[in-house]
Amino acid sequence: MMSALGVTTLPQLSHMIRPNDDGRPVSPSWVQVYRELVEWATLFALLKKDFGTDTLIVCDGLLRSKVFAGDLFARLRQQIEDRIRSQWDRSKRRIYLAGVAKHSKVLTRYRLAMALEEVMQVSYPAYVEVPRDIEERAYIWSEFARGDDEANQGGEANKYVGGKMFLVKFGAQSRDPIWPVDIFQPQVPDAQIIVGSMLADAINGFPVPHYPRCLQKAHENAALVDFDFDILQDVIYEGVRKSLGSQAEKLDIFQLQDADPAQKRYS
Template sequence: MFDPESLTRLREEVRETTVQNRRLLERLLAEVEVMRDASVRIQPRTTTSISLVASDGGNNRAEFNPFELQIVRVMDSHGVELMTKVVSPHTDLEELAEWHLSPTRPDDPLGLLMRDLGCRTLYELSPMLNNDPEKKSPGWPLVYRDLCEWAVLYQLITTTRWGSDTLIVRDGLLRSKIFQGDLFVQMYRRIMEAIEGTKRSRRRDVYLVGIAKHTEVLQRYSTAMSVQQIFPVGHPLYAPVPYALQKEAYKWPEYIRSPVVEEDAEGKEDPKFNIGSMHFVRFGSQASDPIWTADLLHDQAGDAQKIFGCLLGDAVEGFPVPFYPLCLQRADEYAHVVGLDMDILRDELASAVRDLLGDAKRQQIMDGLMLAYSDIASRRYA
C-alpha cells in the first residue's frame, strides 16, 4: 500500500493530469453529439436464437500437461457440440490441414471452409498459421480456435435447412484480421448468398449479429455518451456508430471499412477485415445498465430493429451478466471442459505419457508425479 505522503502526492498528480487533459474530454463530448438523435427504441420481437462460442485453450488446459495440449471446442447454446479438436503448439500444421480436408470427414466445418475458399493448407487460410519452425508462433492455437468458430458459423449458415426465422449470435464483432488476403470478405459473400437463397427457397430469414462486451470504440466514448445522455432513460435503445467515431478509436482504417468496394477506392486497400455494421445497444432501460457494441452483417444493417428486437428478450434474461444475451452465456458454459470431463481427459493424457515411457521404473515415477499434481484435499472438501 502507499504511505499517506505518497498517496496524497499521487492524488494531486491524478487531478492535475486530468485537468490538463480537459480538452480531450471536451472533444469526446462534442464527437458523440452526432449520435444525439440517432438512438432508436427497441421493440420486442420473437425468433429462434442460436449462439456459438469457441472456448480457448486457456480455459480447457489440463493441470498436468507436459505437451501443452489444448482442447478447442465449439458449442451452441443448446449444448450441441459442433466441433472439437485437441491440438498443441507443437502440432504439425500440414498434418492438421490434411486431417480437416480428409475425404473421410466431409462434414468437418474447417475442411468445408477451406475447400470453398480454395485453400489446401492452413497457411493459405491464415498467415498466422505458418508451419515453418522458425516462424511458427507458439500462440497459433488461439488463431486456430477463432478459425474453427468462423468455420462452424459458415457451415451453419450455408448448409442448414432452417425451419424458422433464426438469429445466430457470435461472441465478438464481425471483424477479423486472421484471414489471408480477402478470404474473409469472400466468406462473407458466400454467407450472404446462402442467406438470400434461404429467403427465396424457404421464405425464412437468417440473421447474424456479433456482440462484444469490451471494444476500443466503446471504451473511448462510454463516459461521453453517459454525460451527454445519448441513450436516455426509459427504454432499451440502439444506435449506429458513425464512421467518424470508429475512425478516431481504431488505428487501422481497414478494420472499419465496409466489405463493399467504395466508389472512391482508388489508391486504397481492398476491404478484407470487416463484414459488420457497428452499433451501440443497451438492452436495459436505466442509465446504469450496460451498453454493448454489436455488429450486424453489412447487408443486414437495415434490419437492425428486427434483429435487436429479437435479441431483447434473451438479453433481459441474461445471467449472471445482466442484459447480456443469455444464449451466449449458456454456450460459454457448455464450451468449458471442467469437472469430471476434465479429470477423465487429464487421466487419459497421463496414461498416454506413461505408456510412452515404457520402462517400469519410469512409469512408477510418472505415477508419483500424477499424485503430486492431484489436489486431493480440494476434492475432499469441495
C-alpha cells in the same frame, strides 16, 4: 469452408498458422487462431441447414477477423451472404446474423464522453449506430474498422470487417450496461428487427443481466470444467505417459507434487 474458399491446407487459410520445417518456432497464438477458424467454419456450415422459421444467429464476438490470409475473409463474407440469400430463395426464411462482444476499444474510448453527454441514458432499451470514422479513431489499425461503404467510395478494399457496429442497451434503466453489437453489413437496414429479437432474449439473461441468454447458455455448454475437464486431463496424461516410455514413472511423481503450495495459506 476451406473447400469453398479453394484452399487445401491451414497455412493457405491463415498466415498465422505455419509449418516449422524451416526451423522457425511455431506461433504461440496458433491455438486461438485455429479456434477462431473453427468458429467461422461452424457458422458457415450452420447456414447450409434447413430452418423451420426466421432465425437470428448470434455470434460470440464481433463479425470481423484478421486471421484469414489475403482476401479470404472477404470471400467468406460473400459466401455467407449467398447462403443467407439462398435460404430465402429456397424456403422463404429470413436468416439474420449478428455478433456481440463483451469489450470494445470503441466503447472503452468513448464511455466517459457518452456519460458526460448522457448518450443512451434513457429509461428504456436503446441502440445507436457507430459511424465508421468514430470506429477508426479507436483502433491502432484503421483497416479493422473499414467497411464496404468506405471501400465503395474509393478507399482501400475491406478485407477484415464483416459487420457494422452498434452500441446497444438492453436494460430499461439509464445505467444498465451497453454492449458492442456487430450486425452483418448487408443486413444493416434490418437493424431494428435484429436488435429487437436480441432484446427478447436478453431480458431474461442470467447470470449476466441484460446480456443475450443464448450466448450465456453457449458458454455453459462449451466450458470444460469439473468432470469433463478431469476426463480430458486424464486422456492428456495418458498420452504423455505413453510417449515417455521407461520414464513414465516421473509423470506419476509430477502429478503427486503440489503445484501451488501457497494455496495452503487459505486453509
